[in-house]
Amino acid sequence: MFRTLVAATAVIAIATPLTAHPVKHPAAHAGMSAALPLSSPFAKPSSLPFEAPDFAAIKDGDYLPAMMAGMAQQKAEVTAIANQKAAPTFNNTLGALERSGLMLERTQLAFSAVNGANTNDTLQAVDTKTAPLLAAHDDFIFLNGNLFARVKSLYDRQASLGLNIEQAKLLNIYYNRFVHSGAMLSPAKQAQLKELNLRLGTLQSSYTQKLLAAAKAGALHFDDKAALAGLSDDALANAAEAAKTRKLSGYVLTLQNTTQQPSMTSLTNRATREALFKASSNRASHGDANDTRGIIAELAQLRATQAAVLGYPNYAAYALYNQMAKTPETAIGFIDRLAPAISAKQHQEYADIQGLIDRQAKASGQASFKAQPWDWQFYSEQIRKERYALDGDALKPYFEINKVLTDGVFYAAHQLYGVNFKERKDIPTWNPDMRVFEVSEDNGKHVGLMYFDYWKRDNKSGGAWMSNLVNQSYLRGTTPVIYNVGNFAKPAPGKPALVSFDDVTTMFHEFGHALHGLFAAQTYPTLSGTSTARDWVEFPSQFNENWALEPSVLHHYAVNYKTGAPIPQDLVDKIMKSRTFNQGFDFGETVEAAKLDLDWHSLPATAPRQDADAFEAKALGAGGFDAADVPPRYKSPYFLHIWSNGYSAGYYAYIWTQMLDHDAFNWFETHGGLTRANGQRFRDLILSRGNTIDLGTMYRNFTGHDPDVNPMLRYHGLTPAGAAVAGAQ
Numbered sequence: 097m098f099r100t101l102v103a104a105t106a107v108i109a110i111a112t113p114l115t116a117h118p119v120k121h122p123a124a125h126a127g128m129s130a131a132l133p134l135s136s137p138f139a140k141p142s143s144l145p146f147e148a149p150d151f152a153a154i155k156d157g158d159y160l161p162a163m164m165a166g167m168a169q170q171k172a173e174v175t176a177i178a179n180q181k182a183a184p185t186f187n188n189t190l191g192a193l194e195r196s197g198l199m200l201e202r203t204q205l206a207f208s209a210v211n212g213a214n215t216n217d218t219l220q221a222v223d224t225k226t227a228p229l230l231a232a233h234d235d236f237i238f239l240n241g242n243l244f245a246r247v248k249s250l251y252d253r254q255a256s257l258g259l260n261i262e263q264a265k266l267l268n269i270y271y272n273r274f275v276h277s278g279a280m281l282s283p284a285k286q287a288q289l290k291e292l293n294l295r296l297g298t299l300q301s302s303y304t305q306k307l308l309a310a311a312k313a314g315a316l317h318f319d320d321k322a323a324l325a326g327l328s329d330d331a332l333a334n335a336a337e338a339a340k341t342r343k344l345s346g347y348v349l350t351l352q353n354t355t356q357q358p359s360m361t362s363l364t365n366r367a368t369r370e371a372l373f374k375a376s377s378n379r380a381s382h383g384d385a386n387d388t389r390g391i392i393a394e395l396a397q398l399r400a401t402q403a404a405v406l407g408y409p410n411y412a413a414y415a416l417y418n419q420m421a422k423t424p425e426t427a428i429g430f431i432d433r434l435a436p437a438i439s440a441k442q443h444q445e446y447a448d449i450q451g452l453i454d455r456q457a458k459a460s461g462q463a464s465f466k467a468q469p470w471d472w473q474f475y476s477e478q479i480r481k482e483r484y485a486l487d488g489d490a491l492k493p494y495f496e497i498n499k500v501l502t503d504g505v506f507y508a509a510h511q512l513y514g515v516n517f518k519e520r521k522d523i524p525t526w527n528p529d530m531r532v533f534e535v536s537e538d539n540g541k542h543v544g545l546m547y548f549d550y551w552k553r554d555n556k557s558g559g560a561w562m563s564n565l566v567n568q569s570y571l572r573g574t575t576p577v578i579y580n581v582g583n584f585a586k587p588a589p590g591k592p593a594l595v596s597f598d599d600v601t602t603m604f605h606e607f608g609h610a611l612h613g614l615f616a617a618q619t620y621p622t623l624s625g626t627s628t629a630r631d632w633v634e635f636p637s638q639f640n641e642n643w644a645l646e647p648s649v650l651h652h653y654a655v656n657y658k659t660g661a662p663i664p665q666d667l668v669d670k671i672m673k674s675r676t677f678n679q680g681f682d683f684g685e686t687v688e689a690a691k692l693d694l695d696w697h698s699l700p701a702t703a704p705r706q707d708a709d710a711f712e713a714k715a716l717g718a719g720g721f722d723a724a725d726v727p728p729r730y731k732s733p734y735f736l737h738i739w740s741n742g743y744s745a746g747y748y749a750y751i752w753t754q755m756l757d758h759d760a761f762n763w764f765e766t767h768g769g770l771t772r773a774n775g776q777r778f779r780d781l782i783l784s785r786g787n788t789i790d791l792g793t794m795y796r797n798f799t800g801h802d803p804d805v806n807p808m809l810r811y812h813g814l815t816p817a818g819a820a821v822a823g824a825q
Contacts, residue, residue, distance in 0.1 A: 097561040097606075097634075097737070131165045138162035138203045144523065145534075146545050147566050148577050149206040152524035156218040159207045163226050166200025167233045173197065174236070178243035186263055189246045190270060194571055194620050204230075205565050210526045212557045213549050213581050215308070223301050231297030235290045238277035247271055262788050266620050269787070272418065278406055285405055292402045296395065300740045303391045304557070307379075307734055310386035311351045312554045314379040316372055319346035326364035328489050333588035341554075351376050352583060353558025353736065355685070355727050358596070360473040361488065373470035380733040381709075388733045389708040395739055396696050397705045404701035411697040412745040419629040420752070420791045424698060427631075427748045431691050433805075434751070435720040437814040438687055441680030442722035449475045469727055476678050484677065486670040488596055494654040494663040495600050497550065497584065497593040504600070504653030505607045506533075508643040512775025513611070513783075514538045517546070525549070529586070535614055544568075544614045547579035550603075551586035558583055558736065560602050562609035562626070562637075569621040576625065578613045580606040592657050597671065601641050608640025609633070615783040628787045630746035634753035635760075636783055642761045645671065646770050676813025681726050683812045688728035690748040691719045693738045697745035708732050756795065758807035763799045 132139050137153045139162075144150050173196040182188055211219045237243065250257065251271040254264060278289045317339065318324060324332060324347055335347035342348055349359055355377050363369045380388040396411075403414035412424035421427045449467045452475050457464035467475065480486055506517045516536050523532040529551050535543040547565070566577035582602060587593050595603075609626060612633070616625030626633050643649050647668075654663035695715040699706070712732045716723035730737065737743035760782075764774055781798045795803060809815065 097559055097609075097741070131168060132162060132199070136162055136165075138166070138199060138206075141198075141202065145520075146542075146575055146577055147202075148523055148545055149202070149565055150524055151206075151210075151526045154206065156216065156222075159203060159219070160222045160225065162203040163200060163207070163222075163230075166197065166203050167229065169199050170197035171233070171236060174240065174243060178240050178246065184246040184249045186250060186257060186259060186267070189243075189250060190263075190266055190620075191571070193270070194266075194569070194622060198572075200233075201567070205563075205567070209563065209565060209579060212561070214526045214553070215555050215557075220305050223305070224298075227297040227301035228294045231293040232290065235277070235286075235293055238274050239279060239286050239290070241279070244274045244279040247274055262619055262623060265788050266623055269418075269622060276406065276414075276417065281405070289402065289405050292398055292405070296398055296402070299391050299395050299398070303388055303395070304736070304740045306386045306388050306391070307736060307740075308555075308557060310380040310382075310388070310734070311353070311558060313386060314375045315342075315348050315350045316368075316375055317344055317346065317348050318368075321347070323365050323368045324349075324363065326362040327359060328362070330492075330587065330591060330594060331359065331362070331585075333591055334585045337586070337588045350552065350554070351379060351558075352552075353734070354729050355731060356473055356729075358598075360470065361477040363474065366471070369470040369474060370468070373468075377469075377727060377731055388739075392696075392732055392735075392739055393705050393708050396699055397701075397703070399697065399744065400699045400701040400703065410700055412694055415697065415745040419746070419749075420631045421748070424694060424745065427745075427752070428691075428694050428698075430752060431687060431694065431748055432720075434687055434809075434814070435691075437809070438680055438684045439720050439722060441814065442684050442726050443680075445476065445678060445680045446472075446722060446725050448479055452479060467725070469725060472681060472725065476681065480674055480677055484670045484674040486667070486674050491597050491663075491667065491671075492594040493656050493658065494667075495595050495597065496655075496657040497595050497599075497603075499655060499657075500595065500600050500603055500653050501548070502653075503655075504644065504649060505603055507652050508604075508640075508646065508649045508770075509607070509611060511648070511770060512643070512772065513615070513779050514772065514776075515543055515614075520545070523547075527553075542575060544576035544578060546610060546614070547577075548582075549579060550582040550584050552583040556581070556583060560606050562606050562613065564613060564625070567621045568613070568616040568618065568624045570617075570619040572621065576613050576616060578610050580610055582606065594657065597644075600644050604641045604644045605637045608637035611640065612636040612783050615779055616786050617784045618786045618788060623787045625786050629749075629791060630743060631749035631752040632756075632791045634749050635756040638750070638753050638757040639760055639778075642757070642764075643770065648770060675811070679812040679814065680722075683814075684721060684726050685729040687751055688716060688719065688721050688723055688726070689730050689735065690751055691721075692716060692728050692730075692732065693735070693743070693747040694745060696732070696738070755803050755805050755808045758811050759804045760795075760799060762804075762807040 134140070137150050137158055141147045142150050174193070177189060177192045177196070180188065207219070207222070211223055247267075247270050250267055254267055259267065278286050281289065315338070321332070324335065327335070332347065335349055338348040338350050339346050349357070349372060352358065357372050357376050359372060360369055363372070380386055399411040403409070403411040406414060408414040410424070412427070416422060416424055416427060421430065446467065449472060453467055453471070454464045477488070502517070509515050514537060516538065517533040518536070520532045520534050523545065525532060525547060527549055530547055530549045533546045535546055537543060560580070560582045562578065562580050564576060564578055566574055568574060568576040582599075584595055584599050613625040618624040621627075645668075650668065651662050655661065656663075692712060692715050696711070716728065737747055738745075743749070764770070767774055778798065782794065785794055792802070
């Protein structure tokens with residue numbers, strides 16, 4: 097997942113970089129705030145290499161005053177830009193906006209990283225206080241009448257301004273952002289919008305904090321080891337370590353962010369599986385202080401109202417105006433096209449599971465039972481082993497996390513793009529378990545700085561993501577400082593750091609986002625790197641997953657940690673043959689979540705506030721999926737992506753970009769596969785382009801055609817469904 101900064105700077109979204117060692121640009125370092133002591137680590141750009149935040153010097157108490165001072169500083173800068181007497185030019189208006197807000201930006205980038213990955217009560221209090229202030233700050237910029245008049249003047253005269261491609265795109269993005277933020281509304285409507293934005297910012301902050309607490313509280317505690325029968329020795333050791341961390345006896349199974357939990361595949365005790373499933377699917381739904389259902393119902397209603405104020409029929413229409421799909425009708429149609437094949441696959445898989453349960457019951461002389469959602473993973477894993485003789489635990493000895501990173505993720509990047517990675521021990525991090533690497537070209541030219549924070553903690557948000565600590569910009573002379581965050585189970589002391597193949601895929605995925613950021617080559621930070629549409633930004637990350645099973649890459653990193661022997665070819669063959677197995681479940685739960693998201697955000701402003709449970713049941717029931725047996729990947733109360741992480745009406749992007757990913761990888765396979773030349777072409781035409789040209793055009797420039805859905809359907813073992821996707825242009 098790519099995580100945006102929920103902040104209000106003139107930089108519209110997080111970006112990234114590609115230059116030599118940073119050139120000191122005067123505009124990037126001027127304007128220290130008189131309101132913030134020079135001793136603050138945010139008063140000026142960091143003196144560390146590449147302006148990396150100095151987490152050794154930053155204290156929790158530094159963030160709030162720096163954000164307050166940063167907002168004040170940018171307000172002064174924006175006011176000066178808006179009220180200047182000189183006629184509007186690109187440089188004195190948009191160029192100036194791109195240079196503004198630097199103190200706020202560097203503070204917010206650091207705060208967002210730490211608050212997401214290593215939060216505490218102090219940081220959460222800062223988040224609570226600043227969320228509505230940042231929403232108001234955003235309104236101060238994009239509802240500023242004088243500033244909009246200058247931008248509109250440029251927009252109306254753009255044909256005569258002699259702008260280059262990047263400047264023209266930046267002007268259009270700013271103009272549309274102003275209009276989309278309400279700049280053309282009446283004062284009364286603007287006042288209403290400001291109130292809505294304040295409330296939305298507060299609710300989103302509260303939601304995130306409640307969900308983190310609910311996930312922590314939902315962990316299951318066991319003193320009886322027999323309840324955990326079936327777990328591997330390593331998994332038991334992790335559960336014991338989790339209990340020890342919480343100062344509890346016995347064992348603790350912590351919750352991951354998804355509905356299904358990894359332990360469900362191996363727990364033989366059905367009562368434990370049921371308890372774990374219910375703890376996961378009912379988190380944040382217990383009617384206690386951590387219940388999020390009231391918040392999400394209000395969020396959905398306020399977003400619908402916000403869209404109506406801006407002239408849209410619903411929030412999905414409002415949110416998708418600048419996406420590749422363009423309209424909710426295209427996104428919903430795309431999802432609906434997949435539903436029949438997925439539903440048929442789900443029913444077939446359920447029948448297989450029920451059949452196995454019945455056969456085992458008959459053989460043991462015991463009564464059979466109806467398969468429930470907490471049985472699916474357990475029995476499907478048995479079917480997988482039966483059909484493909486593939487045991488996930490048998491794979492883990494070949495996936496030691498440090499070797500996967502250096503000899504797999506990094507190796508593939510070097511083979512494709514000619515970049516190298518040197519570990520830096522001199523760069524402070526927010527947690528001692530982290531690693532930092534400098535990225536450089538084969539010729540030694542600096543590319544960027546890369547942080548990794550992989551281990552799960554109770555004070556870390558669920559899931560995995562990438563974001564920036566420093567944004568790339570030739571205008572500012574800055575190169576990218578980027579991080580990947582995961583939630584992998586940390587091994588017990590003295591144990592090897594072994595991960596599942598799903599975790600390996602996640603590592604490649606998040607590093608695909610990182611490459612998109614590292615190879616950014618834009619003048620203006622608003623257009624830089626990953627600052628693109630939601631239904632494009634997941635394309636490079638999902639595409640990068642393909643290299644995890646590329647033979648030359650796999651055999652370079654998949655080595656038995658004990659013996660040094662490479663992964664046997666028969667295991668590789670089993671992985672490849674089993675890829676279409678259980679796709680009714682694996683692919684279906686993601687598509688169901690996308691449908692749920694679009695339904696929530698297709699509500700009109702006239703709709704009453706929804707009962708979250710009833711709305712979800714109705715939405716999934718109408719989708720044509722077997723949602724009773726295959727719940728969505730995220731149920732509404734813990735669907736962090738759409739309620740607080742910027743994916744509202746955009747979760748479909750994961751499936752949309754799978755289409756792009758498999759179609760683009762099909763291009764690679766028909767043009768020689770993993771070669772340096774093909775990698776350079778992908779870097780030049782996709783990874784380095786940021787948001788500088790139309791995304792449909794960018795895609796066609798690489799593949800020569802519109803996106804074709806069939807490679808994705810074939811990958812998942814589903815029925816092909818026509819040629820290029822309508823609306824993908």
